[in-house]
Every structure is written in structure tokens, then in C-alpha cells.
Amino acid sequence: MIDTLAAVGWLFGVVCFGAIVPIVPTGAAVSGAAALAFHQRDPVTMVLVVATGAAGAYAGDLVxxxxxxxxxxxxxRRLHWLRDEEHLAAVKDRLKAHQIPVLLVSRLIPGGRVPVLLASAFAGISWRTFVVANLPACALWSVVYASIGLAGGSIFPEPWQGVVAAVLLILVINQAVTWWNKRREAASTAEGSGSS
Structure with missing residues (x-):
């Protein structure tokens, strides 16, 4: 039990820190913990992983x-969170039209959370709206990444293999989405300069 509590504490700390410092792969941490929890064959441990991941993400997002x-x-700007002001303006426009859905979806899109958090803060989205919308977003995010870890844990016979598979899958998905977004931005930039 003490080992489980220590692991839960570490998971909370890693996810919370990663929500504030966006270079830490928080999804991979939740997936890895879920893969390990699968091999314990204890449903309570899996629920703890999901709840801890969601709580860490929520606390970090609030900070x-x-x-x-x-x-x-x-x-x-000083913390290098703000890089693309055009993209930020587009996100602000989407937030004005659909606050809750944009906040919900932003956590599931790799690289989508930080621009939406910045746009929400700079556009003056109320604390109440943010607190209410971010709670299910963090819970859904944790369930999705824990499910990936659960799949990795169920496919491989050894816990470490499931953890490695889950982390690699998360990293590949993040890289693929980043590549796709850069490609779309390059295409829209080329299209915009071609029409001028």
C-alpha cells in the first residue's frame, strides 16, 4: 500500500509539474503508470492512476x-509559452464562439492545451468557466492516456514492455500531430503568400 501511495504521489507531481512546464510528457507518465497498474490486477490501482492523472493535470492547469x-x-513570453501570436488570435476567436467545447478538446490535442490556456487567460475567460470546463477535460484526458497504457499493459507479458510501448506510442502520436500541424501551417502560409 505504501508503494502504491508513493507511486500515486510521484505521478501527481510529474503530471502537475508537466502541466506547468509543458516539456514534460505527462500523457506518457499516465500511460506508463496505467500499464504498470494493469499487471497488478487491481482495479482500485487503475482508478487511482486515472484520478491522480486528472488531479495532477487539473492542479497544474489552474497554476x-x-x-x-x-x-x-x-x-x-518570458517563460517561452507564447510563440505564435497569429495562432493565439485564432484560438481567441474560437474561444469566444465556443468556450466550453474548445476547453474540453484542447487537452486531448497534443500541443493544443497551452495555446488554449493562454488565449483563455488573455481573453479574460472567467475563473468559474475555466474551473468548470477544465475539470471534465482533465478527467477525459487522463482516461484516454490511461486507456493507451492499459492497452500496452494487456498486450505485453512484462510490465516494463507495456510501459515502453505506451510511452513510445504517445511520443509517436505527439510527433505525428506536431508534424501534421506544421505541414498545415506551411501550406496555409504558402497559400496566403500566393494569393497576395
């Missing part, structure tokens, strides 16, 4: 949102 609300664009 990041507060930093953006109070520190503004200047702090976001």
Missing part, C-alpha cells in the same frame, strides 16, 4: 492559468 491571468503576456 498555469493563474500565472497567465496575473502575469499576462509579458510573463508568457
Amino acid at each position: 498555469m492559468y493563474a500565472m497567465c491571468r496575473f502575469g499576462g503576456e509579458q510573463l508568457a
Whole structure:
């Protein structure tokens, strides 16, 4: 039991820290923990992984949102969170039209959470709206990544193999989405310069 509590504490810390410092692969941490939990054959441990992942993501998002609300664009630039102002303007427009769905979906898209958090903070989305919309977003995110880990744990006979498979799958998906987004941006930039 002590080992499980220590692991849950570590998972919470890693996911919370990764939500604030977006270079930490938080999805891979949840998937890896779920793959390990599968081999314990204890449903309570799996529920703890999902709940801890969601709680860590939620706490980290609240800290990041507060930093953006109070520190503004200047702090976001200093921390290198704000890179593409055109993209940020487009996200602000989407948020104005559909606040809750955009907040919900942003957590599931690799690289989508930070621009939406920044746009939400800079557009002045209320704390109440953010707190309410982000809770199911974090829970859904944790369930999705835990499911990937569960699949990895069920396919491979050894726990470490399931963890490695889950982490590699998450990294491949993130890279593929990043590549696809860059390709779309390059195509839209080329299209925009061709029409001018």
C-alpha cells in the first residue's frame, strides 16, 4: 500500500509539474503508470492512476492559468509559452464562439492545451468557466492516456514492455500531430503568400 501511495504521489507531481512546464510528457507518465497498474490486477490501482492523472493535470492547469491571468503576456513570453501570436488570435476567436467545447478538446490535442490556456487567460475567460470546463477535460484526458497504457499493459507479458510501448506510442502520436500541424501551417502560409 505504501508503494502504491508513493507511486500515486510521484505521478501527481510529474503530471502537475508537466502541466506547468509543458516539456514534460505527462500523457506518457499516465500511460506508463496505467500499464504498470494493469499487471497488478487491481482495479482500485487503475482508478487511482486515472484520478491522480486528472488531479495532477487539473492542479497544474489552474497554476498555469493563474500565472497567465496575473502575469499576462509579458510573463508568457518570458517563460517561452507564447510563440505564435497569429495562432493565439485564432484560438481567441474560437474561444469566444465556443468556450466550453474548445476547453474540453484542447487537452486531448497534443500541443493544443497551452495555446488554449493562454488565449483563455488573455481573453479574460472567467475563473468559474475555466474551473468548470477544465475539470471534465482533465478527467477525459487522463482516461484516454490511461486507456493507451492499459492497452500496452494487456498486450505485453512484462510490465516494463507495456510501459515502453505506451510511452513510445504517445511520443509517436505527439510527433505525428506536431508534424501534421506544421505541414498545415506551411501550406496555409504558402497559400496566403500566393494569393497576395
